Amino acid sequence: MSNIKDILKCSSVFGSLEKADIERLGMLFEIRQIKPGDILAEAKEAAGYFYLLNKGSILLALEDGRSIVLNERGDFMGMELVSAGGIYKTTLTVLAKGSVFAVSRMKFLEIIREDSHAAASINTSWRKYLESNASFVKYIEDKSLPENF
Amino acid sequence: MEALFIEFFQNTGFYLCDYRYIIMILVGLVFIYLGIAKDYEPLLLVPIGFGMLIGNIPLFKGLGLGIYENNSVLHYLYFGVTQGIYPPLIFLGIGAMTDFSTLMARPVLMLLGAAAQAGIFITFLGALALGFAPNEAASIGIIGGADGPTAIFLTAKLAPRLIGPIAVAAYSYMALVPVIQPPIMRFFTTRKERLIRMEEPREVTKKEKIIFPILAFLLCTFLAPAALPLLGMLCFGNLIKEAVVTERLAQTARNAVIDTATILLGITVGASTQGDVFLTSSSVGIFALGALSFCVATAAGVIFAKFMNLFLKSKINPLLGAAGVSAVPDSARVVQIVGQREDPTNFLLMHAMAPNVSGVIGSAIAAGVFWSLMA
């Protein structure tokens, strides 16, 4: 399975979206093949993309030595988990080969800042996802400010 | 003083006018009406329609105003048409705005784009049978490609005197895609066939998208070198779109360049339809053959799709064959509309874009073949 819509559907962050929202969101993603050792994002560099895991395993290393490993299809590497103020705060290193779907940070933020049901649904699911996968990362309530991510 | 008034009056359009100019002005007004009120290809029909008004103001010869007078401004602008300059510029813009990913995801659909080009060659035979010279017959046949720039490009090379009627026929039929195609599509398909759902296409990587225009250009132009000006610009336009690092160039190509070329081409092609040179029996023949060409192309695409279904495990909706004519994206939209009339939840547009854009490549190759065989 490497269809973006299927992956969005099985993702705990995006799975609750309506079909039309999934279609719209899916248009923003672009597949990238990954192999062990690849660096998808480097802390302190400009944050251009967020990533959705299709296959493989990725180590997300924060600057204070903490980290998490994401290896489930549909795991999302975005927002406060990876960036702040347009700068990556996490280094994303590939441990096992596979593929991810990259989405432009700006385009993604535009969507979640909309006053829409889809944006609210993503934010709610994201909060739960963050709590269960990386509870040590502080959830940011106000998603309207660009410096937040 | 009376003599001066009479002389002035004799130079006015009211005095010089005859019924042919009036007819062409009415046709121009119809084009403008269809473009603005009916939204039929407005970006083409409005400039062509207004060009018809410009070209059919009766003038006395020697004033240096008419498009066919050597030193007129219109004549200089028309140079871009007669020398085949505008069509490749339009192709550059088309390349910079076309997404070939559905075609890459299911390359077999490319064959539908090839099948629809059969209309071109059948009409070529028809035109020969009606007494047109081979170079004129080829220019008339290419109308079936439903690709205005290609038709103009080939006609400029092979039969420049027919540019006016051929361009007007090609663009008129392109604008009338939503009217011409649906009855043919329904005639050749059963309801069950129209209900076929297409498989989700696979995701196409950025690398593939970047390599595609280079590969397509090399393969097609090695096979048909005469397609070079059109395919070269089409593929280059697509490369600068997909390369991302050249986004600024792509933006210019898909906005400023294509818009400028379309305006100049539309106005001058419209202006070339001067009543006294346009309204001839051969123009009527061209219009009739153009319509035939379009219908045959649509039917050929649909029938070939049914033929492919005899061998394919995962069946394709035969309506997609109609998108093989290269009127991008109108014929793909028509496929979507006809498909949704049977099943509103069936989305065929994305799939129809594959034969649609391969039709563009196919008609450019066909033009190249004609050019190399006739020149």
Next chain:
Amino acid sequence: MYGLEAINANNGWSISVVGVSIVFSGLVMLSIVISQLYKVLALLEDPSRIKAFFKLKKVRKKQAGKGPEKQAMDRETLNENQKEIAKQFDLLAGTMQESFSLPRLLLLARISDLKDPYSNLDQLLKTKIIVPDGSGFFSWDKDRFGKTIS
């Protein structure tokens, strides 16, 4: 001249057949090349897939004799090479605190020139020899390590 006579005289049939054939050949050629392009790109990106393909054939032959339970266990166990590298990781983890930083362990593995540090680290996570403590740090499960390499 009109009709069939005009078509014959102007070589119309041959021109049409040649034209249709060239358009078809061009697009067929292009569609064949494009349909294989993504496979070629995948191979170029990861040449080990060719080796893996042949290895997979051997493994499939071997596994044909095993039951599904045994096959499932295989995925969570380590082969001999991986066991050796796991021992080296164990030594590195021993130099760190009980609750350690995973990126730091990876860095040490890379500095120590361990083979395939990324995929081997991933294997240790999958076999649950390295486990997260929930606060962003990880620990080394000695019991599981002992059982796995024995």
